[in-house]
Amino acid sequence: MLDVAGKVSAEKKIAKGFLDKFGALIGLILLSVTLTLLTDKFLTLDNLMNIFRQSSVNCLLAIGMLLTILTAGIDLSVGSILAISTMLMGIVVVKWGMNPILGMAVCLGVGAFFGWLNGILLTKLRLPHPFISTLGTMNIARGLALIVTAAAPIAGFPYMIQFVGREFIGPVPISFLLVIIVYVGFHLFLTRTATGRYIYAIGGNKEAARLSGINVNRVLVIVYTMSGLMAALAGLVMVGRVNSAFPLAGLSYELDAIAAVIIGGASFFGGVGTVWGTMIGALIIAVLRNGLNLLNVSADFQMAVIGFVIITAVFIDVLRQRASKM
Amino acid sequence: MKRLFIIGLILCLVWFTAGCESMKEDGRPKVMVILKTLSSQYWKFVEAGAKEAAKKLNVDVTIVGPSSEAKIDEQISLLEDAITQEPDALVVSPSQPVTVIPAFEMAKKKKIPVLLVDTDADWDDKVTFLGTDNYTAGKKGGEQLASMLKPGDKVAIIAGALGNTAMDHRVKGAKEVLQAKGIKVVAEQPADSDKEKALSVMENILQKNPDIKGVFSANDDMAIGALRALEARKLKIPVIGTDGTIEALESIQAGNLSGTIAQNPYQMGYKGVETALKAIRKEKVSKRIDTGVDVITRKNAQKKMNFLKGLLD
Numbered sequence: 001m002l003d004v005a006g007k008v009s010a011e012k013k014i015a016k017g018f019l020d021k022f023g024a025l026i027g028l029i030l031l032s033v034t035l036t037l038l039t040d041k042f043l044t045l046d047n048l049m050n051i052f053r054q055s056s057v058n059c060l061l062a063i064g065m066l067l068t069i070l071t072a073g074i075d076l077s078v079g080s081i082l083a084i085s086t087m088l089m090g091i092v093v094v095k096w097g098m099n100p101i102l103g104m105a106v107c108l109g110v111g112a113f114f115g116w117l118n119g120i121l122l123t124k125l126r127l128p129h130p131f132i133s134t135l136g137t138m139n140i141a142r143g144l145a146l147i148v149t150a151a152a153p154i155a156g157f158p159y160m161i162q163f164v165g166r167e168f169i170g171p172v173p174i175s176f177l178l179v180i181i182v183y184v185g186f187h188l189f190l191t192r193t194a195t196g197r198y199i200y201a202i203g204g205n206k207e208a209a210r211l212s213g214i215n216v217n218r219v220l221v222i223v224y225t226m227s228g229l230m231a232a233l234a235g236l237v238m239v240g241r242v243n244s245a246f247p248l249a250g251l252s253y254e255l256d257a258i259a260a261v262i263i264g265g266a267s268f269f270g271g272v273g274t275v276w277g278t279m280i281g282a283l284i285i286a287v288l289r290n291g292l293n294l295l296n297v298s299a300d301f302q303m304a305v306i307g308f309v310i311i312t313a314v315f316i317d318v319l320r321q322r323a324s325k326m
Numbered sequence: 327m328k329r330l331f332i333i334g335l336i337l338c339l340v341w342f343t344a345g346c347e348s349m350k351e352d353g354r355p356k357v358m359v360i361l362k363t364l365s366s367q368y369w370k371f372v373e374a375g376a377k378e379a380a381k382k383l384n385v386d387v388t389i390v391g392p393s394s395e396a397k398i399d400e401q402i403s404l405l406e407d408a409i410t411q412e413p414d415a416l417v418v419s420p421s422q423p424v425t426v427i428p429a430f431e432m433a434k435k436k437k438i439p440v441l442l443v444d445t446d447a448d449w450d451d452k453v454t455f456l457g458t459d460n461y462t463a464g465k466k467g468g469e470q471l472a473s474m475l476k477p478g479d480k481v482a483i484i485a486g487a488l489g490n491t492a493m494d495h496r497v498k499g500a501k502e503v504l505q506a507k508g509i510k511v512v513a514e515q516p517a518d519s520d521k522e523k524a525l526s527v528m529e530n531i532l533q534k535n536p537d538i539k540g541v542f543s544a545n546d547d548m549a550i551g552a553l554r555a556l557e558a559r560k561l562k563i564p565v566i567g568t569d570g571t572i573e574a575l576e577s578i579q580a581g582n583l584s585g586t587i588a589q590n591p592y593q594m595g596y597k598g599v600e601t602a603l604k605a606i607r608k609e610k611v612s613k614r615i616d617t618g619v620d621v622i623t624r625k626n627a628q629k630k631m632n633f634l635k636g637l638l639d
Contacts, residue, residue: 047410054403151518152489155424166428241399242425248396293407298364299393299400 023316024265024280031284035291042294045171052176053241055286057082059179059279060234061250061257062264063186064115064227066278069261070190070203071223072270073130077118078231078257079250080141085110085232086245087145090154093161100160108232114141115228119221130224138254145247153246157239165240175237179279182233187275195219203270259306260285263313284309354386357602358413359595360405361391362421362445367572367638368591372444374637375595376417387599388413395421405429415439415453415602419594423447439605443598444591445492453605456597456615458589460492463619464499464544467566467587468507470621471500471540474564474584477508479539482531484548487518493544496568500542512538517548524551532559541565546574546586553582570622572634578627585623588630592637593617 035042061078068075085107093103114137121133167174190196198219201209210216231250239245264281266273285306292302359376361369373389380387390408392400398421408416409432416438420426423445430449433440439453446455471481481504486493501511513531517524524543532538532555540563541556543549549567556563567574570588577583594617604611622630 041410041412044410047407050406050410054406057399150488152487153422153424238399241428242402242422243427244422244424246398246422246425249398251396289403290407293390293404294411296388296390299391299404300365303393 024263024277024284027263028280028284028287031287031291035287035294038291039294042291047290047294049168049171049173049176051283051286051290052179053173054290055282056173056175056179057234057238057241057250058253058256058260058285059176059282060182060230060237061253062260062278062282063182063275064230065254065257066261066264066266066273066275067186067199067223068130068227069258069266069268070199070270070273071220072203072206072268073122073220073223074134074258075115075118075224075227076131076134076254077114077138077141078227078234079253080138080145081111081114081228081231082235082238082250082253083145083245083247084114084141084148086235086239086249087148087154087247089161089235089239090157090245091148093158094154094156100158103161104236107236108229111232111235112225112229115225115231116221118228119224122224123217123220134224142247142251145249149247151247153244155244157244161236162240162243165237166243167240175240178233178237182230183275183279190275195222199223200271203272205271256285257282259310259313263309268314281313352386354384355415355603355606356386356388356411356413357415357417357599357606358408358411359387359389359417359598360401360408361389361419362395362401363393363397364389364391365393366395368569371591371634371637372419372595372598375592375597376599377595378592379596379599383600383603385599385603392421398422398425402426402429406432409433409436409438412436413438414606415441417441417443417598417602418447419444420447421445439602441598441602441605443594454601454611454613454615456594456601456617458492458619459616460495461499462616463568463587463589464496464501464542465503466499466619466621467496467542467568468500468503470585470587470623471542471564471566472504472507472509475509475540478510480510480512480535480537481540481542482513482515482528482535482538482552483511484524484527484541484543484552485514485516486544486548488516490519493519496544497542504542509540517543517551519545519547521547521551524548525555528552528555529558532556532561539563543567545569546571546583549574549583549586550577553577557582570620570630570634572631575622575627575631575634578622578624579631581624585621588620588622590617590619592633 065075088110089103089107092098092106093100118134118137121127122130127133165175198214202216238249260281261278263284264277363369376387376389390404401421406429416433426447427449430440434451441453442455444457483497485497504511512535515527517527541552543552546567546569549565553565564584566584567586570586574583574586601611
């Protein structure tokens, strides 16, 4: 009897592990199949490439967000950092007529700087939670983005800067190739390097990580700097996509990024989550939006649907936490 | 299992929403209208016009827009996804004109004609631009204000944000008429289409020019803000706005705002679809279509109000 019970629970465990691991992927596949049945425009090469393009900004924001969430933190400032870094790039390149490569360096540098600032506020000023420090920088960066041109957008970027966000290699958008490269890089970083493993360790148990000799503050600063850098990279893609930089760019995008990470199976409590899960999370959001657009569902309704998906994804996370504690 | 259950629920929701707005493929010409947003009054008027045209002209019209005007790249995604559906024509009102050009190029590759409404974009391959002639609107505003004043009177002009060309044209039109009638424009300041900002801008103007006899504002919100500054000083002078918002009409009926030059968002929607149909049939279409303005005063404010309120129901 005992034997049978043990076997059943083991099978259950395997099934549960499988769902934990591939639940988001199954969701993405089911969603895609449904949309293919509902509209013949969904499963076309053009449309799939559209989805990849539309998801690439969120994919880049979400990878930075994943790092912060892995440490049981959060980064609310990514949307604003996207705006300020592209606005300053616009000023340097369009208004001052400087070299586009320098402009891109400014963009990434500004992003990294604001990320670093988030890290310093958290570790040196010891603000109680990254929710607070990044909420502060979110407002500062957005305010600055509006101030620098008195809220006017900047258009007329040179081709070299628009290249990444706009061009294709064959049918594949370059922005999505960039996403793949970045994701492979972060996968290797998180699984093969000491710092990467420390990130998981800090999220699992910050105190234990500190006691085992990990320089927690240093790792946290690295994490937030990378998140800022990724936000700036997302901005670079966005500039090519919308042909301009504008101060309200990325408004409330942090929420989509958080949603992607959570739908992708990462835990809000830290220590759990993968790069590929996050990508699937971002793709689920993009496929959902694209599909609802193709079905001509109104924007208001879409907001409600996405909200529903976020709540259910977090609910699953809560259930999982509860189950693992029992 | 719970995860699967929830995924199932989400799919049901998608089925359900799709069912609500099921696709019609019935051989009628298909026009997709992409607006700046659908969640504000002005755009609801445009939507109402487009819907009426769809009914009268038997066109399959789909109207979409992002959740707010600030969601610029959401509008681009909508535009890209509309192009994927290969409609016979696109009618677009870009939130930021430069942002839509790459998507327009995609439409051009698929040979889908593109029409612009309300806001123009600098793109040579568009079929037409349908919208208010802002210079004329400004002139009519200037005439209206001048009719309530006498030569030699001083007036102030509240302008839009720097670089807002639509508002610049309105200001230019108003200024030319006022000056031609011998009225002095002693102040011209931007208030960024913002009510609060217009209030403080007007206060500053009054500090310097307490003997102002009239105000022209490049939009209604700013006119109402300026009105508050005048009320605070117990000054009763004519104020003319532009746009024809419901709030402005109410103010006119209450005897506060003297008048407004109303745009015709309903006509933009209606003529947008009508002209798209012409483009689909390869008929000749003018490159610029004026959707007209109406001078609204206390005499006809009620009528306009009834018309607009009827559209919102």
